[in-house]
Amino acid sequence: xxxxxxxxxxxxxxxxxxxxxxxxxxxxxxxxxxxxxxxxxxxxxxxxxxxxxxxxxxxxxxxxxxxxxxxxxxxxxxxxxxxxxxxxxxxxxxxxxxxxxxxxxxxxxxxxxxxxxxxxxxxxxxxxxxxxx
Amino acid sequence: xxxxxxxxxxxxxxxxxxxxxxxxxxxxxxxxxxxxxxxxxxxxxxxxxxxxxxxxxxxxxxxxxxxxxxxxxxxxxxxxxxxxxxxxxxxxxxxxxxxxxxxxxxxxxxxxxxxxxxxxxxxxxxxxxxxxxxxxxxxxxxxxxx
Numbered sequence: 001x002x003x004x005x006x007x008x009x010x011x012x013x014x015x016x017x018x019x020x021x022x023x024x025x026x027x028x029x030x031x032x033x034x035x036x037x038x039x040x041x042x043x044x045x046x047x048x049x050x051x052x053x054x055x056x057x058x059x060x061x062x063x064x065x066x067x068x069x070x071x072x073x074x075x076x077x078x079x080x081x082x083x084x085x086x087x088x089x090x091x092x093x094x095x096x097x098x099x100x101x102x103x104x105x106x107x108x109x110x111x112x113x114x115x116x117x118x119x120x121x122x123x124x125x126x127x128x129x130x131x132x133x
Numbered sequence: 134x135x136x137x138x139x140x141x142x143x144x145x146x147x148x149x150x151x152x153x154x155x156x157x158x159x160x161x162x163x164x165x166x167x168x169x170x171x172x173x174x175x176x177x178x179x180x181x182x183x184x185x186x187x188x189x190x191x192x193x194x195x196x197x198x199x200x201x202x203x204x205x206x207x208x209x210x211x212x213x214x215x216x217x218x219x220x221x222x223x224x225x226x227x228x229x230x231x232x233x234x235x236x237x238x239x240x241x242x243x244x245x246x247x248x249x250x251x252x253x254x255x256x257x258x259x260x261x262x263x264x265x266x267x268x269x270x271x272x273x274x275x276x277x278x279x
Contacts, residue, residue: 002145002146002147003145003146004143004144004145004146004147004152005142005143005144005145006141006142006143006240007141007142007144008139008140008141008211008240008242009138009139009140009141010137010138010139010140010211010268011137011138011140012135012136012137012138013136014135014136015135015136015137015171015173016173020137020173022211022268024213024240026238026239026240027238028145028239029219029236031222031234031236032219032220032222032236033219033220034219037147038147039147040145040147040148040152042148043152043154067233067234067236067239068233071141071143071154073156079161079164079165079166080164082164082207084246085243085244087227087230087231087232088230088231089230090227090228090229090230090252091227091246091248091252092227092232092243092244092245092246093207093208093243093244093245093246094163094205094207094244094246095244096161096163096164096207096244097166098158098159099158099207099209099244100139100141100156100158100242101241101242101243101244102141102143102240102241102242102243103225103232103233103241103242103243104225104232104233104234104235104236104239104241105232105233106224106231106232106233106234108231109231112230112231128143128154130145130147
């Protein structure tokens with residue numbers, strides 16, 4: 001069985017009076033079981049064409065319901081540049097330059113697409129999907 | 134300014150070549166590299182089965198401390214499920230749109246635009262009581278007058 005882990009560390013020495021040092025590790029498993037995820041898109045990069053068109057990154061119709069995990073990173077170094085992330089046409093948030101995110105994706109409906117919309121031309125997104133097959 | 138960093142490491146033996154992806158970002162206010170997010174709401178709560186709850190409310194009620202203040206900013210949200218039964222999960226939604234199921238031991242870290250009054254981060258437990266840790270990093274809000 002494959003073993004995939006995701007570790008997050010949130011840290012700050014000056015946000016609070018006490019130091020923030022939070023670390024959490026998750027082993028990515030199939031829905032409701034301890035079996036490791038066995039599918040992945042691999043790590044990919046996309047340069048979005050000019051025109052700021054909204055782009056379907058992962059199509060809800062292409063995946064069964066499951067405990068998928070999505071990793072995204074905005075590789076831009078221009079502070080004002082962001083990707084708007086949407087799920088089923090609802091905005092999740094804006095991923096600014098250098099930011100990353102990791103979240104579960106159930107793909108529970110054909111319309112449950114993950115869409116990205118760059119705020120500027122020729123922005124590059126790094127992405128990876130871990131698939132509950 | 135406060136300096137808060139969020140780092141992730143993804144490791145896997147799924148492929149013939151091992152996966153080892155790392156990323157680190159400093160949590161900044163929207164569109165700047167000069168000023169970090171300097172506010173945080175951090176807590177732990179037990180989510181019981183049955184109802185859908187607003188874990189983070191974009192604007193509720195209208196007099197809420199966060200009403201509109203965080204809209205379309207670079208807020209960041211961390212949520213972890215501390216349940217230990219592998220069948221336990223909470224469903225995370227934004228404005229009634231399904232994001233995914235956060236199973237026991239899982240965590241998520243996302244940007245949250247809180248774009249309008251309905252863009253709440255909603256949470257539902259259907260399998261049992263799940264202990265949820267959460268943190269919202271943001272750039273400020275005003276308190277209600279008493």
